[in-house]
Structure formats: C-alpha cells, structure tokens
Amino acid sequence: MIGFFRTTSLRLKLVLISFVVEAVMLTLLVANSVWLIDNVLDEQARLQMKMLGPLLNVSLAGPLADGDIASARQILAEVRAKERLAYVELFNDKGEILAGAEPSAASHYESWVTIEQEGKSYGRLRLGISTDFLAAAKQKLFLESSVIAVAEVLLSLLLFLGLGFWLTRNLKELTDAGKAVAGGNYAVRVQVVSSDEVGRLSTTFNAMAEAVQNQVKSLKEGEAKFRAIADYSYDWELWADPTGKVVWVNPSVQRLTGYSPQECLEMQGFPAAIVHPEDSDRFREGSRRILDNKTTSGSGFEFRVLRKDGISFWAAADWQPIYGARGEHLGVRGSIHDITERKQAELKILATVQQLEQAQQYQQRYYAQAQEERARFNSLLNAMDLGILFVGNQNSTAYYNPAFLRVWELPADTQLAGTSTDELLATLEKQLARSADYTQHVHEIIQTKESSHNYELTLVDGRMLLETSYPVPGADGRYMGRLWLFKDVTQERRTADQIIYLAERDALTGLYNRHRFQEELTRMLADAGRRNSAMGLLFFDLDEFKVINDTYGHRAGDSVLIRVAAEVGTQVRRNEIFSRLGGDEFAILVPDVREDELQVLAERVVHSIPQIPFHFEGHNLRLTTSLGIAVFPDHAQNAEELIAHADAAMYQAKEAGKNAWRIYAQQSDTSRQMLTRITWNERIRSALRNNLLYLDFQGVYRADDGRLSHIEALVRMKDEENLGNIVMPVSFIPLAEKSGAILEIDRWVIGQCIALLATSGKVPPISVNISARSFDDPKLPHYISDELRRLDVNPKRLIVELTETSAVADLHDAQRFIEALHQAGCRVCLDDFGSGFSSFAYLKHLQVDIVKIDGMFIRNLPNDSDNQVFVRAIVDVARGMRKITVAESVEDKETLEMLKGFGVDMLQGYYLEKPHADHVAITHIGTAV
Ligand code: C2E
Numbered sequence: 001m002i003g004f005f006r007t008t009s010l011r012l013k014l015v016l017i018s019f020v021v022e023a024v025m026l027t028l029l030v031a032n033s034v035w036l037i038d039n040v041l042d043e044q045a046r047l048q049m050k051m052l053g054p055l056l057n058v059s060l061a062g063p064l065a066d067g068d069i070a071s072a073r074q075i076l077a078e079v080r081a082k083e084r085l086a087y088v089e090l091f092n093d094k095g096e097i098l099a100g101a102e103p104s105a106a107s108h109y110e111s112w113v114t115i116e117q118e119g120k121s122y123g124r125l126r127l128g129i130s131t132d133f134l135a136a137a138k139q140k141l142f143l144e145s146s147v148i149a150v151a152e153v154l155l156s157l158l159l160f161l162g163l164g165f166w167l168t169r170n171l172k173e174l175t176d177a178g179k180a181v182a183g184g185n186y187a188v189r190v191q192v193v194s195s196d197e198v199g200r201l202s203t204t205f206n207a208m209a210e211a212v213q214n215q216v217k218s219l220k221e222g223e224a225k226f227r228a229i230a231d232y233s234y235d236w237e238l239w240a241d242p243t244g245k246v247v248w249v250n251p252s253v254q255r256l257t258g259y260s261p262q263e264c265l266e267m268q269g270f271p272a273a274i275v276h277p278e279d280s281d282r283f284r285e286g287s288r289r290i291l292d293n294k295t296t297s298g299s300g301f302e303f304r305v306l307r308k309d310g311i312s313f314w315a316a317a318d319w320q321p322i323y324g325a326r327g328e329h330l331g332v333r334g335s336i337h338d339i340t341e342r343k344q345a346e347l348k349i350l351a352t353v354q355q356l357e358q359a360q361q362y363q364q365r366y367y368a369q370a371q372e373e374r375a376r377f378n379s380l381l382n383a384m385d386l387g388i389l390f391v392g393n394q395n396s397t398a399y400y401n402p403a404f405l406r407v408w409e410l411p412a413d414t415q416l417a418g419t420s421t422d423e424l425l426a427t428l429e430k431q432l433a434r435s436a437d438y439t440q441h442v443h444e445i446i447q448t449k450e451s452s453h454n455y456e457l458t459l460v461d462g463r464m465l466l467e468t469s470y471p472v473p474g475a476d477g478r479y480m481g482r483l484w485l486f487k488d489v490t491q492e493r494r495t496a497d498q499i500i501y502l503a504e505r506d507a508l509t510g511l512y513n514r515h516r517f518q519e520e521l522t523r524m525l526a527d528a529g530r531r532n533s534a535m536g537l538l539f540f541d542l543d544e545f546k547v548i549n550d551t552y553g554h555r556a557g558d559s560v561l562i563r564v565a566a567e568v569g570t571q572v573r574r575n576e577i578f579s580r581l582g583g584d585e586f587a588i589l590v591p592d593v594r595e596d597e598l599q600v601l602a603e604r605v606v607h608s609i610p611q612i613p614f615h616f617e618g619h620n621l622r623l624t625t626s627l628g629i630a631v632f633p634d635h636a637q638n639a640e641e642l643i644a645h646a647d648a649a650m651y652q653a654k655e656a657g658k659n660a661w662r663i664y665a666q667q668s669d670t671s672r673q674m675l676t677r678i679t680w681n682e683r684i685r686s687a688l689r690n691n692l693l694y695l696d697f698q699g700v701y702r703a704d705d706g707r708l709s710h711i712e713a714l715v716r717m718k719d720e721e722n723l724g725n726i727v728m729p730v731s732f733i734p735l736a737e738k739s740g741a742i743l744e745i746d747r748w749v750i751g752q753c754i755a756l757l758a759t760s761g762k763v764p765p766i767s768v769n770i771s772a773r774s775f776d777d778p779k780l781p782h783y784i785s786d787e788l789r790r791l792d793v794n795p796k797r798l799i800v801e802l803t804e805t806s807a808v809a810d811l812h813d814a815q816r817f818i819e820a821l822h823q824a825g826c827r828v829c830l831d832d833f834g835s836g837f838s839s840f841a842y843l844k845h846l847q848v849d850i851v852k853i854d855g856m857f858i859r860n861l862p863n864d865s866d867n868q869v870f871v872r873a874i875v876d877v878a879r880g881m882r883k884i885t886v887a888e889s890v891e892d893k894e895t896l897e898m899l900k901g902f903g904v905d906m907l908q909g910y911y912l913e914k915p916h917a918d919h920v921a922i923t924h925i926g927t928a929v
Pocket residue numbers: 698713714715728729730733742745746749769770771801803831832855888889890891908909910911915
C-alpha cells in the first residue's frame with residue numbers, strides 16, 4: 001500500500017485522496033440523514049403507541065372486564081387495521097393468549113400495553129407497529145442520498161482530475177526535465193507558465209539545471225584536463241589505495257615497462273612484482289612506510305624496474321597521499337620516472353669520484369712513496385761520491401749534492417743555487433789545471449743539448465775528474481736542463497795506470513813488453529812519416545844467455561835479465577822506449593834521431609853490459625851483447641821491415657864476433673840464415689800457400705773418468721828447404737806475431753779445424769790457439785761464426801784459447817773479443833794462466849769458460865810446494881767462478897794424481913799423449929786433416 005503510494009503519481013494521489021475524502025464525507029452525510037430519518041420515524045411510532053395505548057386500554061378494559069372476548073377481538077381487529085399495526089396479541093393476566101394476529105410486516109416496532117381498569121389488570125396487550133414504511137423511507141432517503149453522493153463524487157472526481165491535471169501538468173514537465181538532467185541532458189529547461197509555486201519551481205529548476213550544466217561542464221573540462229595531464233603525463237603515474245593495491249595507472253606505464261595499464265591493474269602485487277629482485281625488499285619496505293605515513297609526501301625513492309622484455313632500468317618515485325572530500329585517506333599517488341640516464345651519469349660520476357678517490361689515494365701513496373723515495377734519493381745523493389749538478393734550462397744552477405762540493409774542493413757552505421753557468425765556471429776555474437779548455441768544452445756541450453761523452457779534466461792539485469752530462473727532458477719531452485756528473489777518478493786512473501803499466505810492462509824487468517813496443521813502434525813510425533824525420537830501432541840480446549839459463553837455472557837467468565834491464569835503462573832517455581820482447585831479446589825505439597846519435601847509444605849499451613858483475617855459484621861472470629840498428633826511413637819503410645832489419649843487423653853483429661853493434665847494411669845481409677830471418681813473413685805466407693803448415697792434435701782428458709774431452713790443435717810448419725824438418729811454433733809464432741803473418745796462420749788453423757769438425761759429428765771438440773794480434777782483427781769473430789754456420793758446425797764444438805799474457809796485455813780488446821766469441825756460441829779458454837800477472841782479478845774481467853793453468857806450474861808440481869799452493873788456489877778460485885780448469889804439461893803419473901787430488905777438471909800433457917797429426921780421435925772415425 002505504502003509502496004503503491006510511493007510509486008503513484010501525485011495527480012492520482014490527489015484524486016484518490018479527494019475521492020476518499022469526498023466518499024467519507026458523503027457517507028457520513030447520508031448516514032446522518034438516514035439516522036435522522038430513522039429517529040424521526042421512530043419517534044412517530046413511539047408517539048403512535050403512546051397515544052394508542054390508553055385508547056386500547058379504555059376500549060378493551062371494558063370487554064375484558066366483561067369477559068367479552070369477541071368484542072375485544074373485534075376492537076383489536078379494527079384497531080389493527082386502522083392503525084396499521086403489524087400484529088396485536090392480547091394476553092390474559094395469566095399470560096394466555098386471548099387474541100392475536102400474525103405479523104404483517106417484516107420489521108416492526110413492538111410495545112406492551114397493560115389493560116387495566118380501576119387499578120385492576122385484565123391482561124396485557126403486545127402490539128407491534130410495522131416499521132416497513134420507515135425502512136422504505138430510509139431506503140428511499142438512502143437511495144436518493146447515495147445517488148446524490150455518487151453524482152457528487154463523480155463530479156468532484158472529474159473536478160479533481162481536471163484540477164489535478166491542471167495543477168500537475170507542469171510538475172510532469174519538471175519531472176521529465178529532472179529525468180533528462182538525471183540522464184545527463186543538462187541542457188533541458190522547463191517552460192515557466194505561471195508565477196505560482198509551480199512557476200517558481202520551474203524557474204528554480206531551470207536555474208538549478210543551468211548550474212548543474214555549468215558545473216558538469218567545468219567538471220568535464222577539469223576531468224579532461226586531468227586525464228590529459230594524467231594520461232599524457234610523461235611519467236608513469238599510479239594511484240594505490242590504502243591497502244597498496246594500484247587502482248589506476250596511466251598509459252605511460254607501457255612506454256616505461258612494456259606492460260599495458262590493463263596488464264598492470266590485473267597483475268598480482270603490481271608494481272612490486274616488476275621491481276628488480278635486488279631492490280624488491282627495499283621497495284616493499286619503502287612502499288609500506290609511504291602508505292603507513294598518511295600525511296607526508298616525498299620524492300626520490302629509487303629502485304630498479306624489470307621491463308617486460310627483461311631489461312631493467314632505474315626509476316625514481318615521487319608520492320603524495322590522496323584524501324577524499326571529507327578528508328578520508330584514499331591512498332597514495334605515485335609518479336615514477338625513468339632515471340636510468342641520470343643514474344648512469346650518477347654511476348659514472350660515482351665511478352669517476354671513486355676513481356678520483358682512488359687516484360687520490362694512489363697519489364697520496366705515490367706522494368708518500370715519492371717522499372720516501374726522495375728522502376732515500378737525497379740521502380743517496382748526499383752519501384754518494386759522485387758530484388751531481390743540475391743546471392736548469394735558463395742556465396742557472398738548480399741543484400748540487402755535497403759530493404759536488406767535495407769533488408771540486410769547494411767549502412761545504414758554498415752557495416751555488418741560482419748561479420749562472422758562467423758564474424759557476426768562474427768559481428770552478430781556480431781548481432782547474434786548464435780552465436780555458438774546460439770553459440770551451442762546457443759551452444760547446446750546452447749548445448748541443450745532447451749527452452756528452454766522458455770528459456776528463458785535471459785539477460790543479462793533480463786530481464782527475466771524469467765529467468759526463470745529460471740533457472734532462474721534462475714530462476712533456478721538453479728540455480728541462482742538464483745534469484752534470486763529476487767523478488773523482490784519480491784513484492781509478494792510478495789503478496788503471498797500474499794495470500796499464502802491468503799490461504804494458506814485462507813482469508820480470510818492468511820494461512815495456514812486446515805489446516807496448518809494437519804500439520810505440522807504430523806510433524813513432526807514423527809520427528816520423530808525418531814529420532819527415534828519422535827514427536831508430538835498436539835490437540839486442542845477450543850473447544850466450546842460454547848457457548846461463550841452462551847452467552845456473554832460470555832464477556839466475558832472471559836476475560841477469562833484471563840487472564841488464566836496469567843498467568841499460570839508465571842509458572835510455574825518457575822519450576825513448578826500452579822494451580823486453582821476450583827471452584833475452586831487448587829493443588830500444590828512438591824517435592827523431594840521427595844515425596850518429598843511434599851509434600852513440602848503441603855503443604853505450606854494448607859497452608855497459610860487460611860492466612855488470614854477476615856472481616853465480618862462486619863464479620864471476622861478465623856478459624856481452626850483440627846489437628843491431630835499423631833506421632826509418634833509410635833501412636825500412638814499415639814496421640815489419642824495420643824489425644826484420646834490426647834483427648838482421650843484430651845477427652850481423654853476432655856474426656862479427658858478438659859484443660858489438662851493427663847498423664843494418666843491405667850488402668851484408670847475404671847469409672841464408674839472415675835471409676830466412678828477414679823474410680819470415682814471406683816464408684810463412686809461402687808455407688800457407690804451399691800447404692807446409694799442418695796441425696798436431698793433443699787430447700785434453702777429463703780428470704774424473706779419464707775420457708777425452710777435446711783435442712787441442714797445435715800448428716807446425718815444414719821447412720820449405722827440407723820438408724822433413726819440422727819448425728815448431730815457438731820458432732815462428734813470435735816472428736809471425738812480429739810480422740803480422742800470425743793473422744793468416746790463425747785463420748788457417750781455425751778454417752782447418754772447423755772443416756775437420758764438419759766432416760763428422762764424432763770428431764771431438766777442438767780448441768785452437770789465437771794470438772793476441774788477432775784481437776785486433778775485428779773480422780775474426782765474424783769469420784769464425786760464418787764458417788761454423790757455412791759448414792753447419794755446432795759452435796760449442798770449437799774452443800778458442802787465448803794466452804793470459806796476450807789477453808791481459810790488451811784487456812779491453814780481449815774482453816770485446818771474448819764477448820764476440822761467446823755471441824758466436826764458442827767456448828773460450830784462458831791459456832797459460834799464471835804465466836803473466838797471475839791476478840785472479842783478470843779472471844773476473846775475462847769471462848772465459850775454461851782456465852788452463854800454465855805448464856810451468858805443472859811440470860815440477862810434486863816437488864814445488866809454491867806451485868802446489870798456486871795450483872790449488874787457481875782451482876778454488878776458478879771453481880768459485882764456475883770455470884773449468886785444465887792443467888797442461890802433465891808429464892808424469894804423480895803430477896796427474898796430485899792434480900786430480902786438487903780437483904782439476906781436465907788434464908793434458910805428454911804423460912797422457914804427445915801431440916799427433918793423426919790423432920786417434922780423428923783417425924778412428926776415418927778422417928784425416
Ligand atoms: P800452448 O797453447 O800452451 O800449447 C802447449 C804447448 O805445450 C805445446 O807446444 C805442446 O806441444 C806442449 N806440450 C804439451 N804437453 C807437454 C808436456 O807434457 N810437457 C811439455 N814440456 N810441453 C808439452 P807447442 O806445440 O810447441 O806450442 C807452443 C805454443 O805455441 C802453444 O802453447 C801456443 O801458445 C803456440 N801455438 C801452437 N799452435 C798455435 C797456433 O795454431 N796458433 C797460435 N797462435 N799459437 C800456437
């Protein structure tokens with residue numbers, strides 16, 4: 001019912017209500033009319049009864065009292081008819097019905113009347129007045145009233161309907177307009193037809209509709225803007241509700257992550273689900289805090305996102321809490337942007353910063369190291385004996401160490417920093433023996449901007465300084481200045497002088513040796529040739545010296561040689577070169593001389609020697625000498641000739657009876673012996689040409705197992721005149737060395753030996769002897785390596801022997817030569833060790849592989865304790881230096897055993913085998929030289 005009312009239209013409601021009200025009112029009216037009529041008719045019946053009662057009492061009391069029942073009935077019938085009584089019944093006082101009539105009407109009004117007379121009751125009368133007329137009247141009234149009421153209701157219904165329609169027709173329009181507005185048609189308006197309430201309502205509605213329309217329009221615009229901003233915002237925007245569930249995400253998410261907004265919204269746990277696993281925990285923790293903290297916005301929360309394609313990128317999120325209109329918390333708006341580039345830049349910066357930090361650490365470390373280095377360097381510079389001076393590129397002194405002041409003997413407090421080169425030179429000048437030369441040298445060096453070669457300068461106090469200088473380039477390669485080094489080499493030079501002295505001197509007499517003689521001869525000849533002057537050569541030996549040696553022993557011979565050297569030395573001027581060439585052979589080189597002056601000298605020498613008294617084994621002895629003179633350029637054009645002619649002149653003097661001197665004379669040079677002496681050079685060359693040289697081989701055996709280690713090649717020469725006559729090397733090698741023919745001999749021997757080695761791999765290694773003169777031949781090492789390569793011989797199979805004396809005589813050349821031989825792959829043996837200066841220091845300087853102890857220590861070893869000590873020492877030192885030792889001239893078993901006991905590695909000598917041309921190690925394999 002209520003629902004019906006809610007849903008029915010206002011108009012119908014009005015009509016229904018009016019109808020109901022009308023009906024109720026009319027019903028009430030009709031009912032009232034009926035009731036009124038009813039009351040009136042009822043009153044009328046009661047009045048009729050009231051009047052009829054006494055009348056009947058009077059009429060009936062009499063008959064009854066008389067017992068006349070018939071009359072009574074009569075009367076009753078009449079009354080009934082007359083009074084339109086419905087019924088009438090008469091009862092006696094005993095209650096018995098006396099008369100009665102059936103009710104003639106359906107409804108009636110009943111009344112009882114007591115029949116009495118004079119106080120005496122005769123009975124009772126029940127009578128009923130018919131009320132049918134009343135009912136008919138009522139019905140009629142009712143009917144009429146109803147008709148009227150219905151008519152009125154219908155009329156008023158019509159009226160209400162019309163009125164309602166008229167009243168609500170605008171409301172309907174309003175309702176439709178309202179529905180249209182509700183349906184989104186905000187443009188709808190209602191017509192205002194009256195100024196009554198409905199009219200005002202319409203006006204208000206229109207105003208409201210317009211307001212709504214405007215609001216909706218601006219809302220739409222706002223929303224469009226918002227959408228435009230949100231959807232087309234470059235960043236990935238999202239809205240997460242308070243539980244963290246993302247309820248909206250803008251399309252940018254697809255560009256950034258590869259997932260569409262739809263996919264994102266459907267994704268479980270988005271966006272944490274696409275956060276890089278390494279950042280995932282941090283992200284969840286961070287987002288939880290952001291959601292929990294409902295008041296604060298923030299920015300710069302960084303994390304990595306895993307794109308749909310699996311590639312990750314760095315993102316940063318800004319966020320704000322979102323509130324509804326009533327201030328309720330709706331969640332969080334997040335704005336996420338790709339910061340990969342920035343992150344990369346940051347990471348790069350970070351890396352750069354780290355690198356910088358590391359660089360700084362390095363720098364600090366390097367700085368500390370540099371400081372330490374510098375401290376060490378400074379203490380080194382301060383401690384060192386080398387004078388160091390650094391002059392900057394403006395030629396001003398930048399640094400010098402204490403040794404610089406010491407070397408130059410300047411006071412320790414001398415201040416040189418900032419001084420110019422000229423000022424510095426002026427300070428140093430006082431110390432210099434030849435200051436002008438040095439100043440010039442310094443200026444020349446400064447011009448070049450290159451390293452300077454060693455420059456030796458002599459100070460006024462006799463000390464010698466070795467100066468070297470280097471340009472110092474800066475880090476950019478530009479010239480920063482020059483470093484000058486000054487070394488006090490006084491002591492070194494003295495030692496070197498000593499070594500040179502030793503190398504140039506004959507150990508026994510202290511005179512110049514053959515090496516120096518040869519050098520001086522060459523120099524003087526060149527000098528004389530240049531100056532067009534003459535120079536002389538005096539050759540002399542002691543007559544019968546061999547007898548002294550043989551008779552009184554070597555010691556006696558040695559003392560003779562020493563005395564002779566000393567005596568003749570007094571005759572010789574400082575510019576003359578007095579040498580012992582070997583044995584008892586002496587020579588004097590006299591520069592810039594006339595023949596008569598030479599004769600005077602010769603005379604003095606020849607005369608002085610017999611003056612020397614010798615006492616041997618109780619005998620007084622006098623010795624004589626034979627001396628030959630040759631003059632350049634009168635007698636010879638070169639060194640070879642000059643030597644040969646002086647030699648010849650000496651023999652001429654001997655021929656003349658000894659104790660005499662002779663000037664070389666061509667015509668006297670006739671004897672065969674002289675001829676051969678003069679023409680050694682030619683003889684050797686002819687021997688080489690005519691195959692008159694040949695080789696003997698002597699085995700060198702291992703001391704431990706007695707097996708052959710290698711064989712030594714020893715050259716021999718067949719006498720041209722008498723082929724059966726063999727010339728031993730001792731006879732022609734010294735002459736060949738004098739003449740230079742030795743170079744060809746050495747090459748021939750090497751060539752032969754390499755060829756022999758090439759014949760078979762079974763040929764044992766061969767050692768060859770090389771003369772000191774060959775050191776001067778720079779091509780010899782090349783020749784050796786070329787030959788080895790050409791004939792495909794392992795260089796290790798060739799051993800080169802150099803005599804100690806020759807090596808020491810020209811240490812520098814020997815070192816170079818040894819180095820070249822090593823580079824060629826050959827082994828090097830230092831021969832006759834101990835015959836020269838016996839200094840172990842040379843072993844250090846000469847990088848040889850094998851040391852062969854000179855035969856003079858071996859030959860009488862068991863009987864000579866000095867030699868034993870010496871040999872033992874050599875073996876120890878050589879072993880310490882990892883060199884192999886060989887003992888030569890092993891002539892007996894006792895020596896051999898002793899040498900084995902000393903630990904000598906290899907042995908050679910007649911006891912083992914004599915040299916043979918057809919050595920078993922070669923013939924055995926069917927080859928011959
Ligand atoms: P060396 O190189 O010291 O040779 C050893 C010398 O001692 C050889 O004399 C050898 O026959 C000899 N000998 C070997 N065993 C004994 C022994 O048990 N007792 C004695 N007393 N002597 C022994 P050789 O052949 O007369 O050679 C003498 C020197 O001539 C060699 O001394 C070497 O310096 C030189 N020489 C030999 N052949 C050549 C050569 O082809 N070129 C050059 N430049 N010099 C050579």
